Amino acid sequence: MRRPLALVSLAAAAWSAPALAPLSPTVARALRIPRRVPASDAVVLSFDDGPHPDGTPAVLERLRAAGARAVFFLAGEQVLRFPALAAEIAAEGHAIGLHCHRHRNMLRLSARSVGADLDAAAAAIGEASGGPPALHRPPYGIYSPAGLAQVRARGLAPLLWSRWGHDWRARRGAARIAAEASAGVCAGDVILLHDADHYSESGSWRGTVAALPAILAAVGEQGLSLTLP
Numbered sequence: 001m002r003r004p005l006a007l008v009s010l011a012a013a014a015w016s017a018p019a020l021a022p023l024s025p026t027v028a029r030a031l032r033i034p035r036r037v038p039a040s041d042a043v044v045l046s047f048d049d050g051p052h053p054d055g056t057p058a059v060l061e062r063l064r065a066a067g068a069r070a071v072f073f074l075a076g077e078q079v080l081r082f083p084a085l086a087a088e089i090a091a092e093g094h095a096i097g098l099h100c101h102r103h104r105n106m107l108r109l110s111a112r113s114v115g116a117d118l119d120a121a122a123a124a125i126g127e128a129s130g131g132p133p134a135l136h137r138p139p140y141g142i143y144s145p146a147g148l149a150q151v152r153a154r155g156l157a158p159l160l161w162s163r164w165g166h167d168w169r170a171r172r173g174a175a176r177i178a179a180e181a182s183a184g185v186c187a188g189d190v191i192l193l194h195d196a197d198h199y200s201e202s203g204s205w206r207g208t209v210a211a212l213p214a215i216l217a218a219v220g221e222q223g224l225s226l227t228l229p
Helices: 002-020 025-030 055-066 076-081 083-091 111-129 145-153 174-182 205-221
Strands: 042-050 071-075 095-100 190-194
Touching (some): 002 145, 042 055, 042 205, 055 083, 071 076, 071 111, 076 111, 174 190, 174 205
Parallel strands (some): 042 190
16 A cells, blocks of 8 residues: 555645745746746836736836836736726736636646636737737646646746735735835846735735835835846
């Protein structure tokens, strides 16, 4: 019995290994999943889970005022609800990535299900924004081996993050979000934030919007700018 159990354990570990990539630079490098970008004087600001009827316009307004560009990883089912917002993101020069169609943990999905989800999201995002997304970030940052293969088979480039603000918590507060997302920020960092609360605590986007000026200021104080991947 020990040998079959050991094989099952090894298979389970191999299946779930990509889920460690957001937390482990070693795992991310081994799987060729970037957490950072090659930049000598810039960082990437990114937003997941949108578009959102309140959070996305508020974030866009703050970015517009700062002359800043970001990456928005969109959920296809939300793009179907708010296609004009996806179009606005693209029209203002921001990059658009594919997050998902339905917000589900990839480890719980078959390869076929992941593929169908990617295709549905790509169709919705492409129609609303005027072009196909080139980047991909999965819900919760969790890839499965089969899911990662499906992503790459479609020509999508995975991109995770190196800094975040845990801003999906409504009571997190702008100061704590900004401090965690930007303290010690350095060239090549990818910052993860959320412009929506569809899959998180209600109203959490308000803390993100309030934290943005401090995050942008911290980036500038380090002599860095924002870039697009």
